[in-house]
Amino acid sequence: GAGVSQSPSNKVTEKGKDVELRCDPISGHTALYWYRQSLGQGLEFLIYFQGNSAPDKSGLPSDRFSAERTGGSVSTLTIQRTQQEDSAVYLCASSISGENTGELFFGEGSRLTVL
Amino acid sequence: GEDVEQSLFLSVREGDSSVINCTYTDSSSTYLYWYKQEPGAGLQLLTYIFSNMDMKQDQRLTVLLNKKDKHLSLRIADTQTGDSAIYFCAESMGGRRALTFGSGTRLQVQP
Numbered sequence: 441g442a443g444v445s446q447s448p449s450n451k452v453t454e455k456g457k458d459v460e461l462r463c464d465p466i467s468g469h470t471a472l473y474w475y476r477q478s479l480g481q482g483l484e485f486l487i488y489f490q491g492n493s494a495p496d497k498s499g500l501p502s503d504r505f506s507a508e509r510t511g512g513s514v515s516t517l518t519i520q521r522t523q524q525e526d527s528a529v530y531l532c533a534s535s536i537s538g539e540n541t542g543e544l545f546f547g548e549g550s551r552l553t554v555l
Numbered sequence: 556g557e558d559v560e561q562s563l564f565l566s567v568r569e570g571d572s573s574v575i576n577c578t579y580t581d582s583s584s585t586y587l588y589w590y591k592q593e594p595g596a597g598l599q600l601l602t603y604i605f606s607n608m609d610m611k612q613d614q615r616l617t618v619l620l621n622k623k624d625k626h627l628s629l630r631i632a633d634t635q636t637g638d639s640a641i642y643f644c645a646e647s648m649g650g651r652r653a654l655t656f657g658s659g660t661r662l663q664v665q666p
Contacts, residue, residue, distance in 0.1 A: 444597070473653050475594065482559070482658035483598075493646060531597060544654065546588075546597030 442466075444547035452553045453522055461517045461550045465534030472515050473535075473544065474507055485516050486530075489515065506507040522554045559657035561644055566663045573631040575660045577644030580625060584646040587620060588654065589629045592641040601629070601642075630661075639664045 445464040453459050465472050474486040484497035489509045500506070504522075509515040519526055529551050533544040565620045567573045568589040579587070585606050590598040604611045604618045604627075611618045617630040631638055641661050 474654070482561075483656035485653050485655065488653040491580075499653070533598075543594075543600045544598070546599070548595070548597045 444532055444534055444545050445546035446530075446550050448550055449548065450551045450553075452555065454555050455524060456521055458520045459522055459552060460532050461519075461532075461552070463515045463532030463534075463547060465513065465515070465532070466545055467513075469534035469536055469545070470512065471535045471537060472509055473533040473551065474515070474517050474530045475533065476528045477531055477549070483531065486517070495520070500515045519552075522552075524554050526554055559646055559655050561643055561657040561660045562600050563658065564663070566665060567634050569634060569666050571590055571616060571634055571638055573629075573634045573638070573662055573664075575629045575631075575642050575644075577627040577629075578625055578659055579627065579644070579646045579655075579657075581655075582625065586647045587618075587627050588645040588647075589616075589618065589627075590643040590645060590656070591633065592659070594640075598643060599613075631633065634662075634664050636664045636666060638662060 447462045470491045472489040475483040476486055477483050487507045488496040504520045507517045529549040531546055531549045533546045535544050561577050588603040588604050589601040591601050592598045602613050602616055602618055604620050615632045619628045639658040643659045644657040647654055
């Protein structure tokens with residue numbers, strides 16, 4: 441597609457369940473980012489993938505959070521044993537090279553609600 | 556640690572100028588960015604400035620950078636109702652490629 445695609449757009453789950461959020465970046469973009477946007481908060485960096493390099497996981501809030509990027513393209517963010525404080529909009533972005541001059545292209549986000 | 560701060564809310568009348576301010580702490584920032592988020596949409600890059608510049612102008616947008624005070628501002632001239640959105644300041648930090656974003660400033664333009 442023309443832009444960054446995320447699914448599902450909305451997810452409601454019960455506390456303790458696992459969820460998977462998917463991101464399909466723009467074709468040819470080597471860098472992929474996950475951010476979290478909570479109500480009234482800014483964007484919280486979660487994880488960054490750049491090509492075949494080891495991902496920067498320094499923003500993951502706990503070991504319940506993990507992410508993979510298969511074949512340098514699609515990425516999945518997994519949250520295990522969800523908690524109510526995990527409720528947020530999870531935003532994925534991609535850029536051509538990951539260099540700081542590069543523009544990040546954001547998807548519309550996946551809104552997660554944990555009951 | 557890294558921190559980017561913005562005021563949360565700004566209200567202006569249509570046709571006035573808007574000035575959105577941002578402060579950052581990382582002196583090694585090389586680029587600073589302004590992103591716009593319209594309701595229900597992802598963020599879009601508005602403009603960016605390299606740290607060795609003081610000012611950048613792009614049509615109705617003017618970015619001012621005071622590197623000494625680590626202060627960045629975005630001025631929108633002749634603000635329109637379509638400018639109503641959340642504006643995020645972001646910096647790139649030395650050693651990490653992912654951007655650090657502020658909490659966003661919600662701009663409300665009243666007709």
